Amino acid sequence: MRGRRFDITALPGFSAIAIGVFVVLYAPIVTIVVYSFNASNSVAVWGGFSFRWYEIAWENTQVQDATIRSLVVAVSAALISTTLATMAALGTTRRGRFKGQTFIYVMINQPLMVPEIVTAVALLIFFATIKVATGYQGLGYLILAHSAFCIPFAYLPIRARLEGMDLTLEIAAADLYATPWQTFRRVTLPLMAPGVAAGAMLAFVISLDDVIITEFVKSAGQDTLPTYMLGQLRRAVTPEVNAISTALLVLTVMLLTAFFLLTRRRD
Template identity: 75%
Template sequence: MADRNFSATRIPGFAAIAIAAFVILYLPIFTLVIYAFNAGQSIAVWEGVSLHWFARAWDNEAVKSATLRSLVIAVSASAIATSVATMAALGTTRRPNFRGQTFIYVMINQPLMVPEIVTAVALLIFFGVVKQATGYQGLGYLILAHTAFCIPFAYLPIRARLEGMDLSLETAAADLYASDWQTFRYVTLPLLFPGIIAGAMLAFVISLDDVVITEFVKAGGQDTLPTYMLGQMRRAITPEVNAISTGLLALTVVLLTAFFLLTRKKG
């Protein structure tokens, strides 16, 4: 008979393996953050504490331009992806099971299962054809590419929220002669709103941090902050890159913390 009180934490060596995993994962990040405050030019030799590199990054016009471009793309892509994901979640959860439902789930979550490099190459080929046909070279391609990649990340928390919602309130609204739109506007949407916000924040973080798809889709002069940093790493590396990384890390941590607080179960 299986032990119902079994706990993985009591397995010999569990604590040591867990600590080692955390050290391997986070020690390089902590090192990067520490050296962002290095006063010297070297990224490996400590020469004192200074905010010089943060000030230098703040005054760097290329960093400002790349940051603004990243924010425009991330906000646009997350807004579109969240809207599409919300409609997809409503269409796959607020109705009886139907033939092809599993296939639809697979197609929505396809970017999560396919290696990102494959998605990037496919988008590169597709947008190449569109560029030749239209002549358009703007940021729209990056926004659409990020949107396609972010939809499943927004879909999962929204769908999870819907599946955890009690249908009785929506049924009661229908019994009180509320239209479908009124039921959605005054009952479903307020209850679903935390899931929508969580999905939007997750999509925003994924878009903001993306490198692979951006590298393949972007045109000349369309560097985002991550691709700008990648380009700097190929040249002379200074603690300025560490400072930019620290700022990006701080923003990501704030958003992911908010995502966790919105999606955790209360009680």
């Protein structure tokens, strides 16, 4: 007789451990969301339900400036990193295997394997040298730093999409005398569009939420929303930070849900 199939969910204590893990992961997040509606000035004492801190955060000019700056950096970084990641994915998937292909994969995904603090220090030294040489102190450094860090995040879903695409349609287009550009524009790009969109959204979320690289690269007066919140936590903690955190959480969940819907396997 064949042995009974192993089922990890049947092990003693599995349900209790799973529930405990979910509580540890999500209880702090639920607490932040609940206390963002706290009418009290304290983050630990419940004073009734209110939208007061959302109104305060909405009218705070510093929050407005940091939010706009975060969106500018995140959108710019997502566009740049997705464009570069798309070209890299096309170059490494729409052809046969070649010498050095594994090395290229490793180099593209290197920021994922190296601790972010190391990448941040490297970017700090690199851009500090350019700042001294040029005197330019603008937001461009932050956009380039985020773009470099987000490339592997955009590359992975685009590459996965391309690897799942059959070359038959592209070969057929070439047989019908389509130029390489026509084949890419009318066949390859429409088929890979969900992967490109997913990569762009993932890059946007990573850039929007980044703190470490932003703290190292930004100049004075260039706080993004996460670094502004970090600065507020160092001074005085109010439920306004909870309200901003909840708004960021909702935006992130929406984008990640869209990412899941675009990348899930279709029948």
